[in-house]
Amino acid sequence: MSQLRLDPLTGRWVVIAGERSERPSAFVTRRLPVEAEPSRPCPFCPGHENGPTTLESYGPGGQWWVRVVANRYPAFGGREPMVVTHLGPVFTQAPASGIHEVLVLTPDHDASWADLSDGHAAVVMQALARRMTEHTEVPGLRYSQAVVNWGREAGASIEHPHGQLLSMPFVPGETASELAGFSRFQGNCLLCAVIDAEEEARHRLLYVDDQVMVLCPFWSGTPYEMMIVPRAHSAHLFRASPETLAAVGAAVTRALSALRVRLGDIAYNVMFHSAPYRVSGDYHWHVHVHPQVSTRGGFELGSGVLINVVRPEQAAEELRAAVPAPV
Ligand SMILES: [Zn+2]
Ligand SMILES: [Zn+2]
Ligand SMILES: [Zn+2]
16 A cells, blocks of 8 residues: 655655555666767866866865866856845746856766765865855855756756756745754754664665765655765754765765666756755755656646655665675
């Protein structure tokens, strides 16, 4: 029988339909070409640093491991204050001010985050934290969303491994829902409680160390969904210690690598959730990994209720067996 499970972060019910469980072979690996014009030289490869404006680069001894560039087609841009205009009773608009940057994750065109060394993943996380800190100082901005899209099916349009950082003058709906989830929770912190409860249960864990936990959430709405939660309670990614950032970076590598071992080269989204810059209630920053292995049908789009055909306990068991040994 299917089962309803409540996502306490967003307050949404999901349907766990494990009996319909399909074998991993039923999930498609990446098939669509990422690049519209594959012959075009890659703007993110070494040697093309004069292409998009480099804002900062990070790496040991003069070479870059991670490079931050301005997005050529920014979703958010400019410094106009967020003045909301009502054009009649139902049309409301505001300027999409803000910042949209690209983080080139590695000079290696053919790598992915799953291939990064722990040291390299730490540099990626430091870069993210540094850029976010800078964005918090821009007047009018309230929230930063960092993402990594892998594969055309997940929204990537450039093959070279990269992430994006979008900083905006409002708090987006998903974050607002999660903030409401934290304030609804009867206890100290919702995710600190998740850490305790999952450590006790154990069967949804993929990987743990003294800094971080990787798990398949009890309320997973998509097959093989994962969440990476630092143990240290902090609302903001950009205020995390270097040790925590490094541990989370390495945990992302392990999670993505396990996914690739288990399911092949599938498309996925990695989403970093940190509180709005100024937050009054409780929050605990974390990372979501959502494999793009199934398409949302009309029921899911129409109702907002996700149907997950792989029980998270099953997903965790399979992924746990695929986590690479520490190097
Ligand atoms: Zn490249
Ligand atoms: Zn917490
Ligand atoms: Zn979240």
